[in-house]
Amino acid sequence: MDPTPILQIERLAVEYHTGRTVVRAVDQIDLTLNRGEILGLVGESGCGKTTLGHALLRMIEKPHRIVGGRIWFDNLGEVLEMNKASLSRYRWEHIAYVFQSAQNALNPLLTVRQQARLVIQAHPGGKYRDPDQRMTELLRMVNLDPRRVLTAYPHELSGGMKQRVGVALALMLDPEVIVLDEPTTALDVVSQATILEILRDVHQRLNTTMMFITHDMAVVAELADRVAVMYAGRIVELGSVDAVFYTARHPYTQALMAAVPSLDGRPGGLRAIQGHPPDLRQLPPGCRFQDRCPLAVEACRVREPLPVPVGDGHEAACLRLDEPPLKEVNQ
Amino acid sequence: MKIVKRAGSALVMVFAVTTATFFLVRLMPGSPYATELYQLQQQGYSVVQAENQVRVLFGFAVQGPLWLQYLHYLGGLVHGNLGTSIMYPGESVLGLIGKAVPWTVLIVCVSLLICFAIGVGLGTLAAYLRGGWFDQIVTIGSSLLNGIPQYLTAILLFYFLATLGHLFPIGGAYSPAVHPGFNLGFVGSVFYHAMLPILSFVFSGFAGWALLMKSSTVSVLGEDFIFTAKAMAIRERDVVISYVSKNAMLPLFTSLLLSLGFMFGGSVYVEQVFNYPGLGQLFLNSTNSRDFPLMQGCFLLLTTAVITANFVADVLYTRLDPRIRQ
Ligand SMILES: Nc1ncnc2c1ncn2[C@@H]1O[C@H](COP(=O)(O)OP(=O)(O)O)[C@@H](O)[C@H]1O
Ligand SMILES: [Mg+2]
Numbered sequence: 001m002d003p004t005p006i007l008q009i010e011r012l013a014v015e016y017h018t019g020r021t022v023v024r025a026v027d028q029i030d031l032t033l034n035r036g037e038i039l040g041l042v043g044e045s046g047c048g049k050t051t052l053g054h055a056l057l058r059m060i061e062k063p064h065r066i067v068g069g070r071i072w073f074d075n076l077g078e079v080l081e082m083n084k085a086s087l088s089r090y091r092w093e094h095i096a097y098v099f100q101s102a103q104n105a106l107n108p109l110l111t112v113r114q115q116a117r118l119v120i121q122a123h124p125g126g127k128y129r130d131p132d133q134r135m136t137e138l139l140r141m142v143n144l145d146p147r148r149v150l151t152a153y154p155h156e157l158s159g160g161m162k163q164r165v166g167v168a169l170a171l172m173l174d175p176e177v178i179v180l181d182e183p184t185t186a187l188d189v190v191s192q193a194t195i196l197e198i199l200r201d202v203h204q205r206l207n208t209t210m211m212f213i214t215h216d217m218a219v220v221a222e223l224a225d226r227v228a229v230m231y232a233g234r235i236v237e238l239g240s241v242d243a244v245f246y247t248a249r250h251p252y253t254q255a256l257m258a259a260v261p262s263l264d265g266r267p268g269g270l271r272a273i274q275g276h277p278p279d280l281r282q283l284p285p286g287c288r289f290q291d292r293c294p295l296a297v298e299a300c301r302v303r304e305p306l307p308v309p310v311g312d313g314h315e316a317a318c319l320r321l322d323e324p325p326l327k328e329v330n331q
Numbered sequence: 332m333k334i335v336k337r338a339g340s341a342l343v344m345v346f347a348v349t350t351a352t353f354f355l356v357r358l359m360p361g362s363p364y365a366t367e368l369y370q371l372q373q374q375g376y377s378v379v380q381a382e383n384q385v386r387v388l389f390g391f392a393v394q395g396p397l398w399l400q401y402l403h404y405l406g407g408l409v410h411g412n413l414g415t416s417i418m419y420p421g422e423s424v425l426g427l428i429g430k431a432v433p434w435t436v437l438i439v440c441v442s443l444l445i446c447f448a449i450g451v452g453l454g455t456l457a458a459y460l461r462g463g464w465f466d467q468i469v470t471i472g473s474s475l476l477n478g479i480p481q482y483l484t485a486i487l488l489f490y491f492l493a494t495l496g497h498l499f500p501i502g503g504a505y506s507p508a509v510h511p512g513f514n515l516g517f518v519g520s521v522f523y524h525a526m527l528p529i530l531s532f533v534f535s536g537f538a539g540w541a542l543l544m545k546s547s548t549v550s551v552l553g554e555d556f557i558f559t560a561k562a563m564a565i566r567e568r569d570v571v572i573s574y575v576s577k578n579a580m581l582p583l584f585t586s587l588l589l590s591l592g593f594m595f596g597g598s599v600y601v602e603q604v605f606n607y608p609g610l611g612q613l614f615l616n617s618t619n620s621r622d623f624p625l626m627q628g629c630f631l632l633l634t635t636a637v638i639t640a641n642f643v644a645d646v647l648y649t650r651l652d653p654r655i656r657q
Contacts, residue, residue: 059562088564097562104555108654109577118573122565153653169563 003034005074006176006209007056007095012069014048014055023280025051027233029069030307033177038203038210040224040241042217042256044277048233049213050100053179056211057091058082074176092119093126096170100182102163106154112139112165113150119172126173138168141205142198160191164198171202177209184219196223217260221245226313229253232277232288235307239314249316251293287319295320334646341642348634349408353401356623366621367417413631414624418617424628427613432632434504435602435609438525439594442532447587449533450540451580457541458548458579470545473538482600485531489604492527499527502606528605532594543586548579581652588644592637 014026025048033039041049051060058079060066071079073094082090099105107115116135120128128134136146142164154162163183170178180199184192200223203210212224220227220241227244229237229252237250248254255273275292278284286301287293293300299319307317371381407414413424457469493499505511505520551557552575560570598611606612610629617625649655 057562059558061561091562091564097559099555099559101555105559107556107560107574107578109581109652110573111653114573118560118565118569119563122563122569155654 003037005032006035007033007074008072009056010070010072012052012055012071013067014051014060015065015067016051017063017065021281024067025233025280026055029233029235031228031235031238033209033211034226035074035176035209036207037225038212038223040220040227041211041213041230042215042220042227043230044273045215047230047277049215049230050181052230053097053181053211053213056177056179057095057097058087059091059097089123089125092170092175093123093173094175095177095179096173096175098163098166098170098178098180098183100185102159102166102183102186105166106162108154111151111153115169116172119169123173128173134172135168138171139165141171141202142168143194144168158191160187160194163187163191163195167195167198167202171206171208174206175208177211179211179213181213182215183212184214184216192219199223217256229256232283233280234288234317236289236318237316238307239311243311243314247311247314249310249314249321250289250318251295251320252289253316255292295323333649337642337645341638344638345635348638349405349631350401352627352630352634353404354397356627357397357400408631413628416617416622416625418620418622418625424624427625428610428628428632431608431610431613434525434607435595435598435611437521438528438532438601438607438609439591439598441525442529442536443587443591443594445529445533446536446540447583449537450542451544451583453537453541454544454546455548455576455579457545458552461545461549466545469541473541476535476538477542479535481531481535481597482604484534485528485601485604488527488531488534493605500524504608524607528601528607531601531604532597536594540583543583544579547582548575551575551578554578581648584651585644585648588640588647591640592633595633595636 009029009031012026012029012031013024016023016025027048029052031039031052041052043049054060055066056071056079058066058071066080069080073079073090076082076086076090076094079087079090106112110118113132113135116131120126120131120134132150135150139146139149144161144164149157149161149165154165157165163186167180167183183199184195187195196219199210199212202208212220214220224241226238226240228235229244229250231252237244237248237253244253245257248257252273259273273292278288278291284290284301286299286303287296287305290296290300295318297320303319305317305319307315308321309315310321367385368381371384372378376384404414411425413428416422416424416427419427453469453473457466460466489501493501500506500523504524505517506524509516509520511517557570557574560574565574595610598609599615600611601607602609602611603615610632613625614629614633616622617629
C-alpha cells in the first residue's frame, strides 16, 4: 500500500523569545506524516520535540513565533494561513494532542464528563453531539470504567488513569492525527505498558495517524512504523524503524542505538552519550553534532549537512556518510 | 461528619475566648465594679446598698469568688443576657449591640463586596494584560494604595469631603429629618451617610484584592491545563470562566471570609472618624469608659463573628474544591 501524506511540514522554524535571547528550538524541519502510520520522534530532552508537536497545532504563543516554513494538512491546506475559525476547527477535530504532564493537563475543578462536554460544545460542527455517550464509548476503549471515571475529578484518578483519560479526550472528535508527547514518561512501568497496549489497540481499531514523541528507543521499536531522530532543533535521520535501527547512518543515531541496552522492551536511555547538546542560543557554524561526534572533521565545523537519501525512504544529514558505521569504529 | 467536627471545634473556640475575655477583663487594674462601688459609697450609699445597686447595674453577682461570677455570667449568656451597660444605665448590652450591628454590617459587607468586585476585575485584567501599561498601573497603584492604612483614608476623606467640602454629613447613620422605615428618604439618607465610611474601606481595600487576584490568575494562566484547553479550542468564554477564573478565584473565597474579621477591626477607626453609630464605635466607647459588660459583649460578638467566618470559609472551601471534598 502506497503511503498517502496527511500532514506535510516544510522548512519549519520556531523561535522562543525570552527577554533579549532568542532560541530557535525547531529549525529547517521537513517531515511528512502518512495516513495511518505511527511515526516515532526521538531525541534527547531539549532538542525541540515538544516544540515541533506544539507547532503542528499552531500552539506557539506570543511572544514565541513560528518564523518560517509551512504546514500542509490534507483537505484543509495551509495550517499557518488559517483564520481563527478554521484554526479552532483544525485543533482537536483534525489533530489532537496527548500531553506529557498527565498530572496537570486536566482542569482540577472539572469532572471528566464536564471536560468532555466543553470539548463537544466547542466543536458544534464536529461528528459527535452527545458528549456522555461518546466519552463512555472512549473510556471503554481505553480500558476505564465509565461509571466510575465519568464523574471523577482528576485528583481521584491515578497517573496512568489520567493519561488514559487524556487519550480518550484526544479521540473525542475522531481526529485524523494525534500527537502523543511522551505519554509514558511520567508513569510507572506497569502503567507504561498499559498505555502502549491501549495505543496499539486504538491504532488498530481507528487507524489514527500518530506522532509519538519519546526519548525511549525501546518504545519506538515496539510501536512505530517510522522514526525521525531529532538533534538540536533539526531532524538528523529519518526512515523505517528497521532501517534506522539496523542500518543507522547518522553518528548521533548510531550513538543512540549503542546506548539502548536491548531492543526488546526493556527501558532504554540516551544517557550513555558523552557530552551535551549545543546551546541553541549560540550555535557553532557547521554541524550541530560536531562537538560530540567521533567522525567530525574540519568540514563539519564549516558546512551544515543537509538530509540526503541513503536508502528507500531513509535519509540522514551528515557529511561523513561514506564512513563505516560507528559500531565497527568503536570495536 | 467533618462539618460536625469543625462546628464543634468552632464552638469550643468561642467558649474558650469567652472565658479568656471574662478573666482577662477582670485582671485588668481599675475594675469598674470596684470603681462603681467606691463611687456609690462616696455618694453616701451604704456598702450593702451600693452592692445591691451594682448588682442591678451589672446584672450578676459582683461579690463572691470569681468562679461564681463566671458561672453567673455563663448562665446569663445561655439565656441571651449579656448584662446591663454601665455607660448607658438601664440599657441592656444586647439591645445596644443590636442597635449598632446593622450599621457595621451594612458598611462592612457593602465595602467588602465592592472591594472584591473591583479587585477581581482589575486583577484579572492585569493578569491577562501582564507586562503592559495597564498591568503596571494596577500593580504599582495597588501596591501603593495597599500600604495606606484605613484610618488615614478615612481622615482624609472626612476632612476634605465632609469638613471642608460640606459634601457629606459629619456623623450619624441617617438624617434626623427622615423617618426610619422602608421609604426612599430613609434609604437615601442611609446610603448618603454610609458613603464615606464605605469609600474609606474601598480605597484601602480593593488594592489588596487586585494584587491577590492578579497573582492567582497569572499562576493559573501558566498551568498546563490552560494550554490543553486552547489546544482543544475550548470556547474563549469557557476558558475564561471554567478554566481561569474558577481556579484563580478559589483561594480568594477563603480570604474573603477571613478578611471580614479584619474589616470589623478596621471599622473601629472608620466609625470613630465618621462618628458612625456602629459596633466599632460602641466598642471604642465601652473601652474608653471601662463599660465591662458592654466591652465583653462586643468582644464576644466580634470573636464569634470571626470564628464563624472561619468556619464558613472552611466549609465553603471543601464545597468548592473537589480536591478537599470527600
Ligand atoms: N516556553 C519556552 N520559552 C523559552 N524557551 C523554551 C520554551 N519551551 C522550550 N524552550 C526551549 O526550546 C528548546 C526545546 O524545548 P522542547 O521542545 O521542550 O524540547 P523537548 O521536548 O525535546 O525536550 C529547549 O532548549 C528549551 O529550553
Ligand atoms: Mg518535551
